[in-house]
Amino acid sequence: MHDIDEIQTVGVVGAGTMGHGITQVAATHGYDVVMRDVEQEFVDDGLAAIESSLDRFVDKGEMSADERAATLGRIIGTTELADLADADIVVEAVVEKMAIKRDVFADLAEVTDDDVVLATNTSTLSVTSIAAATDRAARVVGLHFMNPVPVMDGVEVVVGERTADETTALAHAFAETLDKETWEADDKPGFVSNRILMPWINEGIRAFDEGVATKEDIDRGMRLGTNVPMGPLELADHIGLDVCLDATETLHQELGDRYAPAYLLRRKVEAGDLGKKTGRGFYEYD
Missing domain, CATH: 3.40.50.720 (NAD(P)-binding Rossmann-like Domain)
Known part of the structure; x- marks a missing residue:
């Protein structure tokens, strides 16, 4: 080597x-x-x-x-x-x-x-x-x-x-x-990063879908409350909603129902709204 x-x-x-x-x-x-x-x-x-x-x-x-x-x-x-x-x-x-x-x-x-x-x-x-x-x-x-x-x-x-x-x-x-x-x-599902990150994104999507807060306030709350540069919905758009769905489905298969993809995440992907790369996800982009 x-x-x-x-x-x-x-x-x-x-x-x-x-x-x-x-x-x-x-x-x-x-x-x-x-x-x-x-x-x-x-x-x-x-x-x-x-x-x-x-x-x-x-x-x-x-x-x-x-x-x-x-x-x-x-x-x-x-x-x-x-x-x-x-x-x-x-x-x-x-x-x-x-x-x-x-x-x-x-x-x-x-x-x-x-x-x-x-x-x-x-x-x-x-x-x-x-x-x-x-x-x-x-x-x-x-x-x-x-x-x-x-x-x-x-x-x-x-x-x-x-x-x-x-x-x-x-x-x-x-x-x-x-x-x-x-x-x-x-070599365990999701490793460190996505085992923790994907449920965070997934729960942010669920919170928005269930009317806990607006998408803007969910992201603002996470930025100001945890000192991260982007909230979960912003970050999902940046990563690509299709990528997030693939990762979450893998974790769901390997680790069980607590990783089940949010309904709205799957619906966005089915609609072709994948985030920044398509110009529309949870937010709209030029």
Whole structure:
């Protein structure tokens, strides 16, 4: 397995919100990054999102134009999984569906060297089950970045049943090279973050649906009462209501009825009102 000082090229599978965020942060910190998605349209959208994000950092004076150009120069977009063959570590950030993740990891195990660590950005699914799709379960670990990746400081390191100690150590060290702080969780449903966060969001939605308060006052009450930057309904819109529903359904299946998704959450998703990314969730967006 590579030492942290030997990691030069990072592979990222998925060019969506999390994938392009991870790509941007890795490239900003000097890594060469190969970002892969299944369609060129998705790759192009991911690259455009990175450019826009970097533009905002330049506009705020947090990055120079030369640093922006250098960061973009370290990123390659592709639709070919085989282009990740030379990666020293790979982070998967595809949709939160077990079958899809297992297929991705089985393919990654075929195209990458045996000693390459394969990390999953899953927020609720079993790292152990994902690892079992490969021939190197000891080299599979959870690296759960927080959204939005370029802004949030935390990364959750999730240890599967067969994750080797040196793999876990490398995961912590890699995240720290990205100026992230880490915490560690066992491979139990939801880990630390979503096991606690999703019920909080879910209960906020229930409180709104049952008329406890307006959505504005629910969010205001949580911001002022608990010193969080966003209330539960605001945060759900930011994450994506479909993502929240998927995570809550996984927790419900694994942990029982106390995690059952709120009716209004499911109804919003069925209506296609998924939050900021669709322009409408619990709030409306330009």
